[in-house]
Amino acid sequence: MTGPVLRADGLTRRFGGIVAVSDVSLALETGTLHAVIGPNGAGKSTLVNLLSGDIPPSEGRIFLGGQDVTAAPDWRRARAGLGRTFQRTNVMRGMTVRENARLGTQAATVRGWGLLRQPVIEEAAETALARVGLSAQAGELAGTLSHGALRLLEIAIALAGQPKVLLLDEPLAGMGVEETRPIAALIRTLADDHAVLLIEHDMDVVFSTADRITVMVEGRVLIEGPPETVRASEAVQTAYLGREVG
Amino acid sequence: MMTSAGARGNLLLALGGAVVASMPLWAMPYHVQLASTALIGGMFALSLQLLVGATGLVSLAHGAFFGLGSYAVYLLSQALGGAPSVFLSLPGAMLLAGTAAAMVGALALRTQGFFFLMTTLAFGQMLFFLFHDTPIGGGMDGVFIPRPDLIWPVPKAWRAPVFLWLNLGVLAAMYAGLWALMRTMFGHALLGIRANESRMRAMGHDVQRLKLAAFILAGALAGAAGHMAALTDAFVSPELLGWHRSAEALLMVLLGGIGALHGPILGAIALTTIQELGHLITERQKLVEGLAILLAVLLLRHGLAGRSK
Structure with a gap:
């Protein structure tokens, strides 16, 4: 009914000569659990930090509820309805x-x-x-x-x-199998009334809970789509998933 | 986390206050004056505790705000051609020190940690040299000043006790005010910043503004302490603004306990006593002072205030 709560257009972030995030666009909507996966160093955490306002992008724009917040500091974005969690407990x-x-x-x-x-x-x-x-x-x-x-x-x-938007940066990091399932279920319900971005390594959790999946490799978006499409993609399988998912 | 004295602790503090208030009855005038010095040190260190213990900011500009509070009395008496009323000089001192703190804080708080320490040192020393090297404050040797007028004129024989009670009252008011402040959501936010600044920002707290508010308030309170020093001693000198004043206040805070609101008061009394005893037994008083502080810090992990709660 309404547009995306959080939208990123062509986000790029360079650290010196290294391009950590390159031309990434995505849109988060309420009721949708959007997962971002990719091998270590793919730029997932940098992406979260760009969206939350921890670091400014080198290029690209970020819109929160239709407002351009690209230049807004992290705490202003938080007040505008952006909540985040940290990869390392904080x-x-x-x-x-x-x-x-x-x-x-x-x-x-x-x-x-x-x-x-x-x-x-x-x-x-x-x-x-x-x-x-x-x-x-x-x-x-x-x-x-x-x-x-x-x-x-x-x-x-x-x-x-x-918040209206939740950025969850590896919420399951360091959790045992027993603990993982209830928290995965919790994250699924959080998407009922929030727009959720989930960074996660656990492929079972991602493919069983996410509505949309963005696969990042070396800072770029390799593919974005519903889990079935991503699972079926040959490019994803060769680049990242290997034969584990198929 | 910063604790403050519980009901029993506050009762003990009140008892201690009563003992100090009764000093004119049984102590020598010299010791009554010394007690005033300790109380002023307590105000100064208490104002610094708002930065160190509550917010996690270690500043070396704090002595400059103390000195500005003292010099406010001199500047006002120059402007008025006579002694100002205390009802003018005390707010004036707090306003001057608070304004200076706002300007220093607005710039220094852009830095963090070690760089914040060095930036505050630089600003503090700039203010020191402003009074040391220019005629604005009456010169580098200091200057005698007319005491601000209290409600009634104080006969000379009554000065020491009256100033003691006045200083005790100001210290008590400052402690009560900060005690209440730490119970507000503002106080809780400062403790949050000290505990985890990045998380507070991610939650949506305007950390810079909260820190600046604490810095200004602490500066104004240091100005009030400096004002009371000028009123008690009727003398101001640029030394009042120097960075070693800040260091001394930090020592009081450390000695008394960073984790307790009333720690700095205990620290100020202890440090003043140590200094006096050192002075009595040897000419090498700094050596005695240093050893005593070293021992205290090594033996009392949470300072003299201990670990309440």
């Missing part, structure tokens, strides 16, 4: 799980002199914790959580800001 370990999520909501909802009020229990933060299943541990220090729970907290912090 939380406030000395604070409680609840405070981690609450700060996520505060960033999105409290401005200026409003900051001089006392913090309250934020409904959005509590909902976010409940959605990832961390409500019971809300009062614990984040530093005491298991690796799997920390990965969930990563997602909860992003959700607490009530």
Whole structure:
């Protein structure tokens, strides 16, 4: 019904002589789980950092909700509805799980002199914790959580800001097989009410959950399409997937 | 995470305050004056704690804001041709120091870590030399100033106790204010920045603006401390702005405990005491000072404030 929530046009990022991301375009829509796969060094994380505003692109433009945010810093994009998680767990370990999520909501909802009020229990933060299943541990220090729970907290912090777009940078990194399945299911449900970009190495998860898949190789988009098309592509099989998927 | 004294801790602090307030009854005038020096050090270090303990910023420009607060009294008395009212000089000192902090902070906060330290050092020293090498502040040797007028004139014999109570009151107000501030969402955001700046930015916090607000407020509070020093001593000199003042305040913070809001107050009292004792037992007082601080830092991992909670 509406256009894409997040759209990237011809993104290129050079580091010195190296082209990490080359002419990548993509569009994310609410209700769609869009996965980006590719071998190590394909430029997937650089792409996330370009979209989130961590680093500026060398060329290309980024639109968030129709607004050109190419020059906007990361925190402005976050306020405009872009939530992200990090490949390496990046939380406030000395604070409680609840405070981690609450700060996520505060960033999105409290401005200026409003900051001089006392913090309250934020409904959005509590909902976010409940959605990832961390409500019971809300009062614990984040530093005491298991690796799997920390990965969930990563997602909860992003959700607490009530974003329209979620950039999930390898949310399953370091997870065992047991933990992977429920989190994959969670990510699938997140796509119901968000536009989700998922960077992931686990091919089973990607091909069973994603609506669209972009395959990146050496900074370029090799192919983009629904999982069946990507799976069937000979170019993908020779360039990246080998015979594992077929 | 920064803790602050709990209910029992605040009670102990209040008790300590009462003991200090009663000093004119039982202590020598010299020691009453010394207590005022410690209290002013406490204000100064407490203002720095807003940067170091709360936000994770280590600044060497803080002494310059302290000195500007002192010199505000001199500049006002020059402009008015006499002693200003304290109701003018105290806000004036905070405004001058806060404005300087806004300008320094706007530029220095573009850098991080070591470079922030060096940039603040450079700006601090620029302000120091402004008063050291130009006639703006009455010269490099310092200058006696008229004390700001309080509500009632203070007879000479009453000066030491009255200034002690005044300094105690300002320190208590500053502590109470910062204690309340750290409980607001602003305070929580500062702690978030100290804990993980990149995540705070990714959440959507305007980290630069939050840091600048903390820097300005800390500068204004350092100006208030400097103002109280000028009022107590009736003398200002460029030394008040020097970087070693910042270093001394950092020592107080470290000694008292980076992780506790009341740490700097304990640190200031301890450092003033160590300096005085060192002075009493030897001419090599800096050596004694250094050894005492080294021991304290090695033995007390969380400073004198310990690890509450």
